[in-house]
Amino acid sequence: MHKDKKQYNLLVVEDNEGDYFLIKDYLEEMIVAPLLSRAKSFYETCEVLENKQGQFDVILLDLSLPDKNGLELIVEVLALELSIPVIVLTGYTDFSFAVTSLGMGISDYVLKDDLTATTLYKSLVYNIERQKSIKNLKDSEQRYADLFHLSPQPMWVIDQKGLNFLDVNEAAIKDYGFSYEEFLKMDFPAFYSNGDTHHSKFSFETEGSIPKNHYLGTFTLAKKGNYLIKVDIWGNAIKFKETNAVVLLAHDITERINHVNAIEKQNKLLREIAWTQSHVVRAPLARILGLISLISDESVTIEEKLVMVKHLTASAHELDEIVIAITKKSQEIIPKSINYGLKDFNH
Amino acid sequence: MALKTLIIDDDPVVVLMLQILTQQIKLDSESQSFENGLLALQYLNTQYNKEDVYFIFLDIHMPVMNGWEFLLELTHFADPKNTFVCIVTSSTDMSDELKATQNPLVAEYLIKPIYKENLLEFIKLSSKKYKNYPESEDV
Numbered sequence: 001m002h003k004d005k006k007q008y009n010l011l012v013v014e015d016n017e018g019d020y021f022l023i024k025d026y027l028e029e030m031i032v033a034p035l036l037s038r039a040k041s042f043y044e045t046c047e048v049l050e051n052k053q054g055q056f057d058v059i060l061l062d063l064s065l066p067d068k069n070g071l072e073l074i075v076e077v078l079a080l081e082l083s084i085p086v087i088v089l090t091g092y093t094d095f096s097f098a099v100t101s102l103g104m105g106i107s108d109y110v111l112k113d114d115l116t117a118t119t120l121y122k123s124l125v126y127n128i129e130r131q132k133s134i135k136n137l138k139d140s141e142q143r144y145a146d147l148f149h150l151s152p153q154p155m156w157v158i159d160q161k162g163l164n165f166l167d168v169n170e171a172a173i174k175d176y177g178f179s180y181e182e183f184l185k186m187d188f189p190a191f192y193s194n195g196d197t198h199h200s201k202f203s204f205e206t207e208g209s210i211p212k213n214h215y216l217g218t219f220t221l222a223k224k225g226n227y228l229i230k231v232d233i234w235g236n237a238i239k240f241k242e243t244n245a246v247v248l249l250a251h252d253i254t255e256r257i258n259h260v261n262a263i264e265k266q267n268k269l270l271r272e273i274a275w276t277q278s279h280v281v282r283a284p285l286a287r288i289l290g291l292i293s294l295i296s297d298e299s300v301t302i303e304e305k306l307v308m309v310k311h312l313t314a315s316a317h318e319l320d321e322i323v324i325a326i327t328k329k330s331q332e333i334i335p336k337s338i339n340y341g342l343k344d345f346n347h
Numbered sequence: 348m349a350l351k352t353l354i355i356d357d358d359p360v361v362v363l364m365l366q367i368l369t370q371q372i373k374l375d376s377e378s379q380s381f382e383n384g385l386l387a388l389q390y391l392n393t394q395y396n397k398e399d400v401y402f403i404f405l406d407i408h409m410p411v412m413n414g415w416e417f418l419l420e421l422t423h424f425a426d427p428k429n430t431f432v433c434i435v436t437s438s439t440d441m442s443d444e445l446k447a448t449q450n451p452l453v454a455e456y457l458i459k460p461i462y463k464e465n466l467l468e469f470i471k472l473s474s475k476k477y478k479n480y481p482e483s484e485d486v
Contacts, residue, residue, distance in 0.1 A: 279408065282437040283358070286459030290364050293462055299371060311360045 008124070009035045009055050013045050014062045014089075019112065023060065023089070023120070030121035042068040042076060049080065056084055057128050058107075063090040071101070078105050083135065085127035089115065107131065153249055156183070160204050160237070160244040163188040167240065172250075177224030188248070194222035195229075210237040210246060218253070229254045266333050273329055281322055284315040291315070349399045352378035355387045355417065356406040356435065361459070365404055365435070368466050374402065383409045384417030391421070400477060401430045402470065407443060408436070418450055427451040431473035435461060 008031055014020040020038060027034045037052065039045040042065050049056075061077060063069055068076060077086055085107035092098075098109040107127040110119065148155055154172035158165055164187040168180055178186075192199055196219065204210060216233040223229065231250040238247050291312045295305050352374055354365045362380045369378050381387035387403075395401075403421075407414035414434065421430070431454040434447045439458060447456045454476065455469040 278439045279437070282439060282459070286437045287358065287360050287364075288460075290460035290462075291360070293460065294364060294367060297371075300367065304367065307363075311363075315360070 003029075004031045004121070004125075006031075007033075007035065009037075009057050010124075011037045011039065011045070011048060011056045011059045013039045013042075013059060013065065015040045015065055016062070019062065019089075022115070026115065026117040026120045027124075029117040041065050042073060045077070046080070049082070056082075058084055058124055059086045061086055061088050063088055063092065071097070074101050074104060074106060083131075085131045087123055087127060148247070153251070155250075156188075156248045157238070157240050157245050158188050158248060160210070160246050163203065165191075166243070166245055175223070176221070192219045192221055194226075195220035204235075204246065210235060212236060214246075216248070219250075221250070230257050269329060269333050273326060276322070276326060276329075281319070281326075284319040284322070287315045288312060288319070349396075350374065351399050351401045353387055353390075353401065353403045354378055354380040355382075355384060355404065355409070355414070356380070357382045357409045358406070361406070361435070365461065368461065368463055371463060372466055372470065374466075374470060384412030384414060384420075386411075388412065388417055388420050391425070395424060397426065397429065399429065401425070402473065403430065403432045404435050405432050406435055407438065415446070418452065422450065422452060425452060429477065431455075431469075431476070433457060433469045435459060 008027075010027070012020060012023055014023065024036060027036070037048055037056070039048050045059075059077070059082070061073070063073055065073060074088070086105075087108045087110060088101060088106050089110050089112055091112050093111060093113075102109055107130070108123045110123055148157075148167070149169050151169055152171050154175045155169045156165055156172055157167040165183045168183040173180055173183070183191075189202060192202070199219065202216070214235045214237075216235050218230060218232055220228055221231055230253050232253050234249045234251070235246040236249075238245050291308045294300055295308050295312070300308075352369055354362050354369075356362050356365070359382075362382075366378055366380065379387075379390065381390065384405075391401075405414045405417065412420075414436075418432065421432075430452055432450070432452045433455040434443075434453055435457050436443060437459040444456050447453045454473050457465050457469070
């Protein structure tokens with residue numbers, strides 16, 4: 001039979017000499033060179049763990065030690081937060097106790113009476129591997145949590161049904177001035193109603209059917225202190241602690257709307273100027289052109305021409321006044337901020 | 348049958364120029380001028396005669412009653428067979444022209460300044476139209 005050649009570093013917590021040698025025998029039967037450390041009490045266990053921190057792959061734990069035993073021992077060992085599997089080896093045959101301890105975070109529960117080299121080895125390898133994949137999963141969960149919490153963009157997690165806030169990221173807390181607790185007391189409709197009291201009631205269609213990057217619309221939100229901003233909000237469906245939830249992402253468009261408003265105002269002035277060009281400017285100009293053509297006409301009498309020259313002068317003055325008025329209106333188009341700059345410069 | 352020329356414009360210089368031009372082309376020695384649509388309408392309400400031919404030079408932007416309002420009232424009693432309106436405006440607004448050409452009384456749409464050639468064109472076009480009506484042939 002081939003023995004496992006991998007390096008295993010084990011801590012065996014066992015006060016009984018006979019049991020310890022039995023375990024050692026079983027391990028050596030399956031593994032080429034297991035590295036064994038031994039502790040005979042809970043106190044010793046703590047000492048060994050402190051000296052050889054992070055070196056062990058697994059702990060084999062007997063539940064009846066001279067200084068601690070049973071449930072209390074399990075609680076104390078788990079409190080050390082070792083992040084390595086703890087396999088309980090015991091003579092107790094209490095099944096419900098086994099279930100309880102597994103629920104608390106023990107990796108495996110093996111009865112000493114049932115112990116063989118194979119069952120021990122199997123439990124060992126299985127639990128070490130399982131611990132690895134649990135750690136990977138936790139790391140990945142942490143990465144996703146970081147993406148949410150450390151994102152510079154304000155984000156919230158809301159219940160798809162109840163629309164209450166389930167989680168809020170730091171950017172949202174910083175940006176909107178509400179604390180984490182204040183947010184969690186609010187629901188999403190209450191939040192946007194602060195800013196826009198006339199907003200129609202918002203809800204999601206049916207459970208679990210939110211499309212990817214679902215656009216919820218433009219909302220007016222009130223920051224703490226009643227400072228209003230306009231945001232576009234997108235939602236993505238996620239599972240949050242077993243509930244169907246939506247992660248919301250708000251993009252501040254206040255600035256953009258202000259720019260659009262400024263441009264629309266400018267366009268209105270430009271349209272007014274265009275109208276003036278077409279209607280007001282052309283009146284005296286057309287008159288001038290008409291008069292010139294008549295003045296150059298030989299069949300028109302000199303008396304009539306003298307009257308026309310007077311009209312010509314008046315029309316030219318009228319045209320001049322209109323041009324001055326347009327120039328004034330054109331200056332209104334120049335953004336205010338530039339005017340301020342010039343004013344400061346002149347002072 | 349008599350030829351009647353009406354000039355409806357609030358700008359006295361334009362009225363003067365149109366008067367000189369209509370004289371030059373010998374359209375009608377006695378043209379009537381009105382400074383808004385209402386005054387012209389009052390005149391036509393009492394003087395309009397089916398046997399006569401009317402050439403009406405009409406400005407659009409005028410106080411009291413503008414060109415559009417005048418045209419609307421005119422369509423109630425005037426006949427396109429003997430009434431020819433020439434819109435005379437300084438506006439280069441395309442929508443005005445479109446609106447004008449939809450009215451059956453409007454025979455021409457001119458943008459100021461108006462030259463002798465434009466007027467002759469209008470008169471020629473209107474006379475041709477007038478003669479083409481079968482019942483007018485014997486006139």
